[in-house]
Amino acid sequence: MKQNQKVFQDDPRYRVxxxxxxxxxxxxxxNFILWYAFAYGLGSKPVAEYNYIWGLPAWFFYSCILVxxxxxxxxxxxxxFLFKEVPFDEEGEQ
Known part of the structure; x- marks a missing residue:
C-alpha cells in the first residue's frame, strides 16, 4: 500500500x-401508494358519479391535495425527530 493512500474506516456518517x-x-x-390508491380508486368511476370537494373531484382532492x-x-x-445533524469535516483533521 502506498503511503499517501488512506485506509477506509467505517465512518458513522455513512450509517446516518x-x-x-x-x-x-x-x-x-x-406517497406514491396513497396517491395511486386515491387517484385510481376513487377516479375509476364514470364522471357522472364523481363527488366534489371544493369544486374538485374527490379523487383529485384526496390524491393531490390531502396526500x-x-x-x-x-x-x-x-x-x-429522525434526522441528525452531521458534521461534514473529516474527523481527525486539524
Whole structure:
C-alpha cells in the first residue's frame, strides 16, 4: 500500500446517511401508494358519479391535495425527530 493512500474506516456518517436515505425512500413510496390508491380508486368511476370537494373531484382532492399535505407534515416530522445533524469535516483533521 502506498503511503499517501488512506485506509477506509467505517465512518458513522455513512450509517446516518443510509438511514436517512431509507427514510426518504420510504416516504416517497408511501406517497406514491396513497396517491395511486386515491387517484385510481376513487377516479375509476364514470364522471357522472364523481363527488366534489371544493369544486374538485374527490379523487383529485384526496390524491393531490390531502396526500400532499399529509406527506409534507410527515417529512417535517421526519426531519425534526429522525434526522441528525452531521458534521461534514473529516474527523481527525486539524
Amino acid at each position: 446517511a443510509n438511514r436517512e436515505a431509507l427514510i426518504g425512500v420510504a416516504l416517497v413510496i408511501f 400532499t399535505a399529509l406527506i409534507l407534515v410527515l417529512v417535517i416530522l421526519a426531519v425534526v
